[in-house]
Amino acid sequence: MFDNGKSGPQFFIPYSDADVADEGRRPIRPPAISYICDGIEHSDYVPGEDLEVRVRVANFAEFGRALVDVWLIRPSTGLSMAGRTPDLADLTVDIGPPGDPNTPKTIKARAKLTRLDYIAVDPLADRHQCLIVRVRSELDEPLFLEQAQPGVYRHWAQENLSYQPTPANEIQSIGFDAGNPIPEYLDFEIKASPPDDGVIERLIRRLDRGSYVDLDAEVSLGEFPKELTGKNALVVSLKEQEIRPLFLNFMLHSELKPNTFGVLQVLQRRMPTEKEKPDDPALIIGGIAVVVLPVK
Structure with a gap:
């Protein structure tokens, strides 16, 4: 489900209510798909207009501070993120496991939002982009942060923006x-x-x-x-x-x-x-x- 017995918080970006019920199990179960993430909330993507972004983070392990980074990039079937600078960096969420076991197993009930932020989009930007999001803590190992596989590793999620x-x-x-x-x-x-x-x-x-x-x-x-x-x-x-x-x-x-x-x-x-x-x-x-x- 998580990272082989690691201690500390176990943050993930929930893809769906079913993903919350699974407590972030990876890989995500069908019909969830890596390019549609309900935990990434955004306005309509329009070149020349600021893109509003908020991200929901869940945690079923120890309390901690999540750090969230967001990129707006060319559509990608496989991600190579080395050297890319986030468009939004270090958005914070303080969250622990649910205090009440009877709390509904839904994104809205068990995942906490980052603050609303904005990505400036160039008027000449391509009409087709996607949002890539990474959640991390200071205890996470570099291996998990660099292997950007949304739906396979809990740290990463993707939202498609191509119409x-x-x-x-x-x-x-x-x-x-x-x-x-x-x-x-x-x-x-x-x-x-x-x-x-x-x-x-x-x-x-x-x-x-x-x-x-x-x-x-x-x-x-x-x-x-x-x-x-x-x-x-x-x-x-x-x-x-x-x-x-x-x-x-x-x-x-x-x-x-x-x-x-x-x-x-x-x-x-x-x-x-x-x-x-x-x-x-x-x-x-x-x-x-x-x-x-x-x-x-």
Whole structure:
């Protein structure tokens, strides 16, 4: 559940009420997904407007002061955070375990908010970004702080901020980074696929964008924009903290109707060893989703 018998506080950023009920068990259980975190609260992302951010922190171990750092970065299926300076640093939350065992096991009842803060967004910033959040205490070991794997390590969480109004019969390109947060040279599969039913249900509740529809679209992954290669999966080899810029390219064959939306998901998985199951959630390094919207 936590870090092998460590003493001290055991902070985590809850992904859902179920995550609170699990007391921060990692990896998170489906239908939770690494790029949708209910514990990260924010205003709508709009280039040129300040982004409001607050983060909820939970703790089921010893009382302590949590330190929260926030980054606004290019969408990333795998995070390489070395050398990145947080946009918001050292937001504090003092929190211990629930004093009353009958307290509801929900985010609002058992997770405490940081103060409201703001990230200035350049008017020329890309329309597609994501929030990366790290919670830590002064007792945490550097290993856990550097291996940025939202949904796998309790210190990290991610919130996707990618929305794309899309006309039919035009190639759209969404740039993203595949990175290696693990301290060794590894192979990763990067794959575009529809989200599963549980993720779709979470998106419907979270987005308030109307009805979900399956997309009639051609989808490709590649190293160049505006290129439909027919490949929806790639295998990339990455050194520790290496970043590989990639593109999700897609074209709708028919336009979306008003008050509907679709989703394109890209997940990055570590290639399994002979002893690991290919569907083990712990193999998922991270992911992104692009919410495809009708053109107004």
